[in-house]
Amino acid sequence: AQSVAQPEDQVNVAEGNPLTVKCTYSVSGNPYLFWYVQYPNRGLQFLLKYITGDNLVKGSYGFEAEFNKSQTSFHLKKPSALVSDSALYFCAVSFYSSASKIIFGSGTRLSIRP
Amino acid sequence: GAGVSQTPSNKVTEKGKYVELRCDPISGHTALYWYRQSLGQGPEFLIYFQGTGAADDSGLPNDRFFAVRPEGSVSTLKIQRTERGDSAVYLCASSPGLAPSSYNEQFFGPGTRLTVL
Numbered sequence: 369a370q371s372v373a374q375p376e377d378q379v380n381v382a383e384g385n386p387l388t389v390k391c392t393y394s395v396s397g398n399p400y401l402f403w404y405v406q407y408p409n410r411g412l413q414f415l416l417k418y419i420t421g422d423n424l425v426k427g428s429y430g431f432e433a434e435f436n437k438s439q440t441s442f443h444l445k446k447p448s449a450l451v452s453d454s455a456l457y458f459c460a461v462s463f464y465s466s467a468s469k470i471i472f473g474s475g476t477r478l479s480i481r482p
Numbered sequence: 483g484a485g486v487s488q489t490p491s492n493k494v495t496e497k498g499k500y501v502e503l504r505c506d507p508i509s510g511h512t513a514l515y516w517y518r519q520s521l522g523q524g525p526e527f528l529i530y531f532q533g534t535g536a537a538d539d540s541g542l543p544n545d546r547f548f549a550v551r552p553e554g555s556v557s558t559l560k561i562q563r564t565e566r567g568d569s570a571v572y573l574c575a576s577s578p579g580l581a582p583s584s585y586n587e588q589f590f591g592p593g594t595r596l597t598v599l
Contacts, residue, residue, distance in 0.1 A: 400585040411486070411590035412525070412573070419585045458524050462585065469538060470588070472517075472524030 370395045372461045374473035381449045381480050389444040389476045391459030401442040402460040402470070403433055412458065418442060429453070449480045484508065486591035488574050494597045495564055503559040503594045505574030512579030514557050515588060516549055519571045531557060532579060564598045571595050 372393045381387045393399055403415040416427025423435045433444045442459060459473040487506045495501050507514050512533050517525035527541040534554045542548075546564075551557040561568055575588035 402587070404590075409592070411592045412575075412588075413590070414587040417585065417587060460524070469527050469530070469541070470515075471527070474522070474524050 370461065370463070370471055372459050372471050372473040374457075374459055374476045376476050377474075378477045378479065381478070383451050383480050383482050384448050387446050387449045387453070387478065387480075389457050389459075389478060391442045391444065391473060393440050393442065393459075393461045395461055395463050397463050400462045401433070401435060402462075403427065403431070403442075403444050404458045404460060404472075406456040406458065406475075408455075415444070415457075451480045451482055454478055454480045486574055486576055486589050488572075488591040488594050490594060491592065492595045492597075494599065496599050497564060497566060499564050499598075501561050501564055501596065503561075503572050503596070505557045505559070505576075505591060507555065507557070507574070507576030508589055509555075510578070511576035511589070512554065513577045513586070513588075514551060515575040515577075516557070516559050517573040517575065519573055519593070521570075525573055528559070561596075564596075566598050569596055569598045 375390055401418040404412045405415050406412045415431050416425050418425045418435045426432045431446050433442050435442050456475050456477050458475050460470045462470040489504045514531040516528040519525045529549050530538040531551045534551055546562045549559045571593040573590055573593045575590045577586040577588045
């Protein structure tokens, strides 16, 4: 069965330090991978996606993610965290034959302390 | 420009009642999605429309749930005989609908928080 896992419920990072939010997936076939962010009282916002090509994907707000096929991972990273990055982050996966269905992880709450 | 809007923002109802939740997608977006998000969980897929037709309704939990999109724009999610377990935030998203839709980013509305007493 297709699934996506975010092993950490919460990640705490000091401002200015690098951050990583982990995501692993399980799909049959080639996955399409996404990261979305949810700020308080706001809708989910798209950050970045991997479809094909270069394994390192760059997205909004200085975030990037690396697709690792052998480890079935798509970790979200940022070289220098900002307090404003504090939010709930969701990894999601779909695949060509799914036509529409996107499976979301359970989310990781990122907290950046000043 | 205007994003995806959902009304009402909050809905409190009693067990057994009927509710309708509305979604206005971004103008010109042909693909529309409904999700349900329970506390501490990620969004759970319910149904996908391409134009007026439900292209995939495999996520609807049972026949109490139904959704329509009669003119290919606004969509309504309808829940009959509500149960306490239906309490959640219901999210709507739209996308341009370029094929294949599975790799298009989706634009989400703020959600409707449904509470069934």
